[in-house]
Amino acid sequence: MTIDFQTYFELLNLYSDYAMAVDSADWEKWPDFFVEDGTYRLQPRENFEQGLPLCLLALESRAMIKDRVYGVKETMYHDPYYQRHIVGTPRVISVEGGRDADTIHSEANYVVVRTKYDGESTVFNSGYYRDVIVRTPEGLKLQSRLCIYDTEMIPNSIIYPI
Amino acid sequence: MTGNATVFPKDPTWEGEGSSRIPFWAYTRDDLYQQELERFFYSGHWCYVGLEAEIPNPGDFRRTVIGERSVIMVRDTNGAINVVENVCAHRGMRFCRERHGNRKDFFCPYHQWNYSLEGDLQGVPFRRGVKQEGKINGGMPPEFKLEEHGLTKLKVATRGGVVFASFDHDVEPLEEFLGPTILQYFDRVFNGRKLKVLGYRRQRIPGNWKLMQENIKDPYHPGLLHTWFSTFGLWRADNKSQLRMDEHFRHAAMISTRGQGGKNDEVVSGVDSFKDQMKVNDPRLLDIVPEPWWNGPTAVMTTVFPSVILQQQVNSVSTRHIQPNGHGSFDFVWTHFGFDDDSEEMTQRRLIQANLFGPAGFVSADDGEVIEWSQEGFEQKPAHRTVVEMGGYDIGDSEHMVTETLIRGMYAYWRKVMGQ
Structure with missing residues (x-):
């Protein structure tokens, strides 16, 4: 199981571009990281480890991810905050389709730091991504992103994408 | 309130007999909080x-x-x-x-x-x-x-698969504690079917624990705060609804039946979130399938004082456990479940509708936020008081939602037990 450096470089870019997008407050960019039937799930580690299906968010298509963007921008009253993702180097688990890969299974640790306008910066959510990434004519996209978080006791609420 | 010279009350007393003006100090005092633990959580209650x-x-x-x-x-x-x-x-x-x-x-x-x-x-x-x-x-x-x-x-005590406990071995039987009215709504969900746990969600909300009970005794806010509800027509002030309490006014049920939509100027004027033509991009978010056991109402939210909220909101069912830690904070633990005979489609539907609820929910995230902001206001000037007077001053069941009567009921009970 190897991929060429060009593909690995694209993979690194996907992770860093995603982090930049979800930290930028430009939420409209977020759905574009997913293919049309792509899924985004944010799940507490306890449910994952007990085989319980409930997620904190289970967005089952790019359309539903867009619905979330609408909610974040237009309907959800919340304290505004900055967030900053620190994402570790992705670990490639398996690859299908040769050295330029048409499907990559990979994982990466993340920490999200939250800063409210009048407060200090605190570790808000920590966990890891379990991803399935596919090659499309527009480059690598997420077929599925499962964020499994250790921070099971959420400091009140999570509004913006992890 | 002009008569209030001090910000920090020296000799706090609840003015008057009613329960429509709740002193901010009811949410900020450590001594009262410890009494609440003793009198509500550790004795006399399930x-x-x-x-x-x-x-x-x-x-x-x-x-x-x-x-x-x-x-x-x-x-x-x-x-x-x-x-x-x-x-x-x-x-x-x-x-x-x-x-x-x-x-x-x-x-x-x-x-x-x-x-x-x-x-x-x-x-x-x-x-x-x-x-x-x-x-x-x-x-x-x-x-x-x-x-x-x-x-x-x-x-x-167990009933319908739900477990309650009390440190007080002299507590009345669970059925009497709930009372016949609330028991009927309890049994509607927990009618003996085997439950299937779908998972947990946990959040620490920096606000007094009573605010969570109040939130689910307050039908005035959902159509206003929860813009997502009103945008997509899930909650409107003209929904057919009832508010019911036990004889002590400590527990309550908010029962509502989703309206047929359409524009009612009385209801939507001043609600800037109402959008007649708004649709979700993925219809599965609102793919609601009525279940026979509902017997009509599309949502029944039951507050069992002091520790739990029982949620049926369309196809999403959960218990929400209130776990106080200090006068200004509580943990809120959601256990989502379904029923043993649910089809795979129904389980998926419950899981997708769960996006509306919990600490990141399209609807419920708002509640945690406003509870935090309320607590901040209380801490800022504890000699002040809230005005819970929508629908008047009295306490009673209601056939509409434009009232804060359930909150007044809870504080009438609180005053009696707390001697305040």
Whole structure:
């Protein structure tokens, strides 16, 4: 199981571009990281480890991810905050389709730091991504992103994408 | 309020007989908070501890909380459910550290005192001393009796698969505690079907625990705060609805039936979120399929005072457990579930509709936020008071939602029990 450096470089870019997008407050960019039937799930580690299906968010298509963007921008009253993702180097688990890969299974640790306008910066959510990434004519996209978080006791609420 | 010269009340007293103006100090005082723990969570009331489906097999246990006291819900070898306090009888250690598991017995690692699943002390290491060079050293005094040193055992009641417990063994039966009206809404969800746990969500909300009870006794806010509800027509002030209470006004049910939509100028004027043509991009978010057991209402939110909220919002059902920690904070633990005979489609539907609820929910995230901001306001000027006067001053059941009567009811009860 190897991929060429060009593909690995694209993979690194996907992770860093995603982090930049979800930290930028430009939420409209977020759905574009997913293919049309792509899924985004944010799940507490306890449910994952007990085989319980409930997620904190289970967005089952790019359309539903867009619905979330609408909610974040237009309907959800919340304290505004900055967030900053620190994402570790992705670990490639398996690859299908040769050295330029048409499907990559990979994982990466993340920490999200939250800063409210009048407060200090605190570790808000920590966990890891379990991803399935596919090659499309527009480059690598997420077929599925499962964020499994250790921070099971959420400091009140999570509004913006992890 | 002009008559209030001080920000920090020197001799706080609740003005007048009513319960429509709640002093901010009811949410900010540590002394009152401790009294609340004693009088509501530790005596005279049943508190939620969990679901039978969480501990299906003998030896299964789950650690949970009543008020601030750590307890263990465990199924013993006879299949009965016991609830014991997680404090060792020896040196007071909170010995159970796992959140759940399966055990033949409990033991405290400090000195290995050992307890049965019923909470009885079974053994104490070196109880008879240690033999050394022909003589016995140490040991417990001869009059020490194992049966006098068990774990604190709680009174337990189960109904429809839900487990309640009380430190107070003189508490009235659960059915009387709930009262006939609330019992009817309780039994509507928990009618004997086997439950299937779907998972947990946890959030720490920096606000007084009562604010969560109030939030679910307040039908005035959903169509206004929860823009997502109103945008997509899930909650409107002209929905057919009833508000019901027990005879003490401590528990309540908000019952509503989703309207047929359409524009009603009275309801939507001034609600800037109403959008007649707004649709979600993925219709599965609102793919609501009526279930026979609803018997009409599309949502029933039941507050069982002081510890739990029972949620049926369309196809999403959950318990929401209130676990206070200090006057200005509580943990809110959501257990989402379905029923054993749910089809795979229904399970998926419940899981997708769960996006509306919980700490990131399209709707419920708002509630945690406003509770935090309310607490900030209370701390800022505790001599002030809220104005809970929508629908008047009195307390009673209602056939509409434009009222804060349930909150007034809860504070009438609170004043009586607290002597304030």
